Amino acid sequence: MNPDAVKLIERLKDTGTLSPEEWVFLISGEDDELASFAAEGALKIRRQYFGNKVYVRGLIEFSNCCRNDCYYCGIRRSNKNAQRYRLNEEDILSCCREGYELGFRTFVLQSGEDPYFTDDKICRIVDRIKKAHPDCALTLSIGEKSRASYQAYFDAGAERYLLRHETADPVHYSLLHPAELSSENRKRCLYDLKDIGYQTGAGFMVGSPYQSAEQLAEDMIFLSELKPQMVGIGPFIPHKDTPFCDKPQGSLKQTLFMLSLIRLMLPDVLLPATTALGTIHPKGRELGILSGANVVMPNLSPVAVRKKYELYDNKICTGEESAECRTCLDKRIESIGYEIVTDRGDHPDFGR
Ligand code: SAM
Numbered sequence: 001m002n003p004d005a006v007k008l009i010e011r012l013k014d015t016g017t018l019s020p021e022e023w024v025f026l027i028s029g030e031d032d033e034l035a036s037f038a039a040e041g042a043l044k045i046r047r048q049y050f051g052n053k054v055y056v057r058g059l060i061e062f063s064n065c066c067r068n069d070c071y072y073c074g075i076r077r078s079n080k081n082a083q084r085y086r087l088n089e090e091d092i093l094s095c096c097r098e099g100y101e102l103g104f105r106t107f108v109l110q111s112g113e114d115p116y117f118t119d120d121k122i123c124r125i126v127d128r129i130k131k132a133h134p135d136c137a138l139t140l141s142i143g144e145k146s147r148a149s150y151q152a153y154f155d156a157g158a159e160r161y162l163l164r165h166e167t168a169d170p171v172h173y174s175l176l177h178p179a180e181l182s183s184e185n186r187k188r189c190l191y192d193l194k195d196i197g198y199q200t201g202a203g204f205m206v207g208s209p210y211q212s213a214e215q216l217a218e219d220m221i222f223l224s225e226l227k228p229q230m231v232g233i234g235p236f237i238p239h240k241d242t243p244f245c246d247k248p249q250g251s252l253k254q255t256l257f258m259l260s261l262i263r264l265m266l267p268d269v270l271l272p273a274t275t276a277l278g279t280i281h282p283k284g285r286e287l288g289i290l291s292g293a294n295v296v297m298p299n300l301s302p303v304a305v306r307k308k309y310e311l312y313d314n315k316i317c318t319g320e321e322s323a324e325c326r327t328c329l330d331k332r333i334e335s336i337g338y339e340i341v342t343d344r345g346d347h348p349d350f351g352r
């Protein structure tokens with residue numbers, strides 16, 4: 001193992017950051033031995049903060065209509081083959097009811113940027129879910145909004161918000177998105193969300209087109225500055241009806257290595273082993289947990305619409321009922337010596 005890379009991992013643990021050049025050196029020095037060393041360190045820290053607990057979030061994909069046209073995304077507005085759907089308020093509430101029965105205490109409402117769901121509608125849905133399930137946490141993941149909108153959702157009862165920054169490098173950002181979207185606004189949103197008081201999640205795709213160690217280094221530095229409570233990363237996976245249909249998918253090993261480095265840098269962060277990771281490898285989510293992740297986010301959307309929220313090809317768990325997904329995940333997590341708990345799973349700084 002390269003002794004300089006080992007030293008950097010030790011320093012990352014102690015100081016929580018590295019210089020851009022050091023990040024590039026560490027990220028491009030990935031090999032099996034170094035990855036195992038990083039994972040070992042990450043698991044030690046993870047155990048210290050969270051024991052063998054894995055938190056579970058019920059994901060409700062309530063609309064796949066989107067006004068944006070991100071080049072990587074299967075539900076982008078230019079994809080004429082996507083069959084669009086919207087769940088109504090009652091559908092969403094019934095997903096939550098079912099999730100509650102199954103032991104979920106966090107619901108994540110995710111959608112494309114769908115103008116049909118005005119701020120009033122979102123606030124009403126948030127309010128109804130919080131009244132029906134006051135002991136549950138509510139996370140939104142509905143894209144870039146004004147600060148006033150974020151404040152309104154927060155006042156209505158939403159406590160967490162997921163908005164991946166996608167890439168911290170503005171030039172790279174412009175290669176993944178049309179000109180009307182900017183890295184600057186995405187970052188502004190994240191700082192607004194944190195400032196309002198949300199438990200905030202940023203993140204990026206590993207292996208997105210045109211990404212190299214330099215961009216990943218910038219991502220890590222951005223995370224070290226923002227200090228989000230949650231970080232969502234997963235491999236880029238091409239979708240057949242997008243401009244990136246022929247681009248190679250992100251690597252399993254690099255995603256696992258980045259998970260370990262994130263755990264080492266942000267020891268108490270909430271870090272999911274994502275569905276995308278489970279899509280590129282049959283044991284992807286288990287391997288994610290064994291690299292430092294501590295959250296899983298199974299799908300609670302009605303089976304009738306699941307296939308339609310296809311961000312990338314071959315997405316897993318689109319045919320199973322919520323209860324089946326829950327049982328399957330429980331078993332998978334148990335098989336590696338961890339335990340899914342019925343808990344809101346707040347960030348330690350927001351403990352109640
Ligand atoms: N509209 C919201 C937003 O922009 O944050 C939430 C939905 S968006 C589809 C959720 C995440 O899916 C994105 O942040 C992106 O990182 C991820 N994603 C989209 N297309 C993907 C792909 N082809 N491979 C892997 N992840 C993808």
Ligand code: FES
Pocket residue numbers: 066067068069070073074075076077111112113
């Ligand atoms: Fe809007 Fe992907 S382009 S959710």
